[in-house]
Amino acid sequence: MPLGSSDVTTDIILSTSGLTKEFGGFRAVNGVDLNVKRGTIHALIGPNGAGKTTCFNLLTKFLPPTKGAIVYNGQDITREQPAEIARKGLVRSFQISAVFPQLSAKTNVRIALQRKRGDSFDFWRPEKVLRELDEEALHLLDAVGLSAFAALTAGELSYGRKRALEIATTLALDPEMMLLDEPMAGMGREDVERVEALIRKVSKNRTILMVEHNLSVVASLSDHITVLARGQILAEGDYATVSKDPRVIEAYIGSGGGHGHH
Numbered sequence: 001m002p003l004g005s006s007d008v009t010t011d012i013i014l015s016t017s018g019l020t021k022e023f024g025g026f027r028a029v030n031g032v033d034l035n036v037k038r039g040t041i042h043a044l045i046g047p048n049g050a051g052k053t054t055c056f057n058l059l060t061k062f063l064p065p066t067k068g069a070i071v072y073n074g075q076d077i078t079r080e081q082p083a084e085i086a087r088k089g090l091v092r093s094f095q096i097s098a099v100f101p102q103l104s105a106k107t108n109v110r111i112a113l114q115r116k117r118g119d120s121f122d123f124w125r126p127e128k129v130l131r132e133l134d135e136e137a138l139h140l141l142d143a144v145g146l147s148a149f150a151a152l153t154a155g156e157l158s159y160g161r162k163r164a165l166e167i168a169t170t171l172a173l174d175p176e177m178m179l180l181d182e183p184m185a186g187m188g189r190e191d192v193e194r195v196e197a198l199i200r201k202v203s204k205n206r207t208i209l210m211v212e213h214n215l216s217v218v219a220s221l222s223d224h225i226t227v228l229a230r231g232q233i234l235a236e237g238d239y240a241t242v243s244k245d246p247r248v249i250e251a252y253i254g255s256g257g258g259h260g261h262h
């Protein structure tokens with residue numbers, strides 16, 4: 001094999017071919033060929049109903065595809081379960097339910113660390129091990145700007161800080177690739193700025209794929225953008241390229257957000 005040709009494949013960490021999901025004959029995702037480059041922040045955008053969430057749920061294995069394949073690090077993961085791909089380093093974040101509201105921020109992160117070690121039910125850990133885990137948890141909380149809130153329960157944290165905590169619990173699993181589902185949803189401007197900086201920080205040495213509606217966040221964070229419309233890829237490229245693509249503009253205007261274009 002000539003030098004360089006292997007780079008083309010190893011450069012791609014996650015890819016899909018012909019990825020399709022039908023709901024009772026309706027194709028919510030229709031033949032999507034997605035290629036996510038290793039080490040990049042890749043955004044999946046598109047107007048309402050474009051199929052972003054469905055596509056995301058296929059990638060995270062929350063839904064089985066009707067047709068097509070998903071390959072992660074050269075391995076076919078099309079038929080695998082979420083826990084199996086998580087063990088391979090592909091982890092979905094921002095599942096609010098993954099955080100226990102009555103437990104402290106520190107304990108939440110410690111539980112994630114214990115889960116990573118596979119001993120979450122090991123209540124009789126010697127105190128020394130627990131201390132080590134606590135230290136590691138504090139280190140992770142510090143990394144997401146939550147060191148001052150370690151003792152608060154997750155339920156007491158503001159919305160943006162809850163999301164930062166979710167990132168900390170995801171980082172505890174040390175994922176190679178993180179899948180983020182609308183990380184900025186429901187956030188005020190201050191939280192958006194904080195979480196944006198956090199995503200940029202944790203993206204070092206990682207790959208991130210996110211579905212995000214906030215286009216200014218997409219513009220400032222993404223290396224590469226895939227625009228979906230009607231279940232298919234409409235355009236791809238950096239923000240400057242896709243945002244001036246007439247088909248993209250038309251798709252966004254055409255979807256109209258319920259303002260009477262259709």
Ligand SMILES: Nc1ncnc2c1ncn2[C@@H]1O[C@H](COP(=O)(O)OP(=O)(O)OP(=O)(O)O)[C@@H](O)[C@H]1O
Pocket residue numbers: 023027028046047048049050051052053054055
């Ligand atoms: N479980 C389901 N059963 C039937 N139809 C579904 C189901 N899930 C999604 N759809 C349909 O598939 C299409 C794509 O939906 P999806 O939620 O993936 O789009 P989206 O791009 O995430 O939209 P939004 O930006 O509004 O969240 C929509 O027409 C939706 O009604």
